[in-house]
Amino acid sequence: MKPEKDNFFARVYEVVQLIPKGRVTSYGAIARYLGSKGSARMVGWALTQLPVQPNIIPAQRVVNRNGLLSGKHHFGLEGQMKSLLESEGVSVENDMVQDFEKLFWDPEKELGLV
DNA sequence: ACTTTGACTATAA
DNA sequence: GTTATAGCCAAAG
Numbered sequence: 001m002k003p004e005k006d007n008f009f010a011r012v013y014e015v016v017q018l019i020p021k022g023r024v025t026s027y028g029a030i031a032r033y034l035g036s037k038g039s040a041r042m043v044g045w046a047l048t049q050l051p052v053q054p055n056i057i058p059a060q061r062v063v064n065r066n067g068l069l070s071g072k073h074h075f076g077l078e079g080q081m082k083s084l085l086e087s088e089g090v091s092v093e094n095d096m097v098q099d100f101e102k103l104f105w106d107p108e109k110e111l112g113l114v
Numbered sequence: 115a116c117t118t119t120g121a122c123t124a125t126a127a
Numbered sequence: 128g129t130t131a132t133a134g135c136c137a138a139a140g
Binding site: 027028040041048069074075 | 119120121122123124
């Protein structure tokens with residue numbers, strides 16, 4: 001039995017959905033939680049396949065380590081990502097998440113280490 | 115099966 | 128503070 005998904009991507013989606021509102025995380029944190037700490041790029045790539053139309057995954061809560069909205073360009077319209085984050089209570093300025101350290105959500109830590 | 119890519123990260127200058 | 132380069136892993140072409 002495999003309680004976990006075999007697909008790397010599927011796991012990324014689940015973790016992203018687990019991100020609490022008003023919080024943000026980095027690709028590396030998710031990748032590390034998945035077991036592949038070096039696959040931060042894969043996390044972003046997984047989100048690239050994300051269906052933009054049905055906003056089922058809060059990808060806007062996932063930013064790079066600098067708190068920069070690196071994937072904002074991949075959203076339907078530019079500024080969409082910023083709007084979504086601000087709508088959740090996250091202050092975004094110049095495509096950068098304010099108080100990123102404070103809003104940072106570490107799956108390994110918040111989910112209670114596995 | 116090999117090459118290229120990519121919403122990253124870390125270190126160096 | 129920024130810019131440049133290397134390392135990294137997994138999927139798509």
